[in-house]
Ligand SMILES: *[C@@H]1O[C@H](CO)[C@@H](O)[C@H](O)[C@H]1NC(C)=O
Ligand SMILES: *[C@@H]1O[C@H](CO)[C@@H](O)[C@H](O)[C@H]1NC(C)=O
Ligand SMILES: *[C@@H]1O[C@H](CO)[C@@H](O)[C@H](O)[C@H]1NC(C)=O
Ligand SMILES: *[C@@H]1O[C@H](CO)[C@@H](O)[C@H](O)[C@H]1NC(C)=O
């Protein structure tokens with residue numbers, strides 16, 4: 001079910017770190033970006049299936065009786081991966097960065113599954129992992145081993161024989177069969193005193209071509225060079241099912257007339273979603289305002305050049321501050337149109353239909369269409385999410 005993503009990380013990115021950085025300073029992990037579109041796949045459908053799976057799964061993972069189709073994270077259209085070295089001598093895995101599920105299995109069903117190394121400790125536990133992406137719970141042998149992610153090296157990280165948990169917030173973490181929680185990478189690094197802040201900074205940029213590999217995780221702090229101005233924080237939402245993930249409340253309006261799209265709605269920030277799906281009723285209002293038509297080939301809303309000229313910004317009110325998603329940010333990068341089966345000169349919108357009405361505690365997913373324009377901070381220690389503008393917030397590269 002899980003195929004390994006083989007991407008080679010640019011080592012040049014690693015050496016960009018300051019050699020004078022304090023031992024407990026923020027630890028940078030470069031990410032690689034990959035477009036992962038199988039012929040005939042519609043991004044909007046993939047995102048919709050994922051949102052449905054996340055909604056149904058809640059904190060305990062999906063159950064077969066939920067009728068939720070398993071959605072492997074490798075089906076995600078845009079994938080960001082981080083290289084992970086496990087054990088000694090190190091085995092290399094490409095971790096798929098998925099904050100919607102802290103249980104990311106690496107090496108499962110691949111030619112190179114994890115095998116115990118000289119630094120492995122057999123905990124003799126059986127590991128059980130459930131996530132929105134597995135129909136059934138997965139069981140495996142549990143080991144502790146050294147895990148290195150970019151500048152961060154964590155001894156005694158608990159892993160499954162094919163399992164690896166990046167860690168977002170509680171609720172989606174793996175547990176051992178005996179019910180003990182597995183410490184995620186972030187939790188474990190924090191508990192071991194390797195980080196000075198209990199948080200992750202996340203940076204992406206709008207891609208300018210299909211091989212544009214950009215993206216960076218910062219464990220234990222933020223990277224000041226990746227954002228402008230202040231970071232505005234908002235508490236994690238307590239509304240389920242969004243509360244099982246990186247959930248927040250936000251209000252969205254359209255244009256200078258401030259037409260309401262979503263009002264104080266709960267939803268999530270998600271690195272496993274490509275577009276910006278919103279509840280079906282909100283989507284209908286947005287479609288009306290933009291005059292867009294649903295393009296059957298790509299599954300995305302499509303507008304004409306004239307409609308693009310008159311397209312207005314979406315305003316996301318989060319934590320008392322307004323974040324403007326410009327008209328250029330609302331369109332799929334045109335250099336990637338043909339990658340999704342679209343016309344080279346077509347204009348497709350990244351705001352898509354979540355496939356469920358609002359009012360169900362999962363009314364939006366701020367996926368890459370949003371995260372490529374704003375810096376995000378997952379502040380586990382203070383149970384809050386931070387957002388800031390970046391040099392790419394107003395980019396017109398799409
Ligand atoms: C495995 O690592 C965890 C910390 O992640 C620690 O609590 C546990 O004692 C370790 N188990 C063994 C058998 O060393
Ligand atoms: C780890 O412990 C389990 C449970 O005792 C055992 O079945 C397994 O063979 C051990 N693995 C290794 C590599 O020794
Ligand atoms: C893709 O975009 C990146 C970032 O802008 C740039 O560095 C790279 O040269 C581009 N590659 C191609 C093949 O155009
Ligand atoms: C968050 O949104 C949900 C759903 O609209 C609402 O019930 C809840 O009161 C909101 N929470 C806050 C703190 O406004």
Ligand SMILES: *[C@@H]1O[C@H](CO)[C@@H](O)[C@H](O)[C@H]1NC(C)=O
Pocket residue numbers: 284285288
């Ligand atoms: C769309 O616009 C039409 C015409 O202005 C209006 O009658 C209809 O109620 C609108 N639908 C939505 C969902 O806003």
Ligand SMILES: *[C@@H]1O[C@H](CO)[C@@H](O)[C@H](O)[C@H]1NC(C)=O
Pocket residue numbers: 228324389390393394
């Ligand atoms: C983006 O442009 C808007 C005007 O459309 C401006 O108000 C805002 O300050 C700009 N943001 C950034 C981060 O440059």
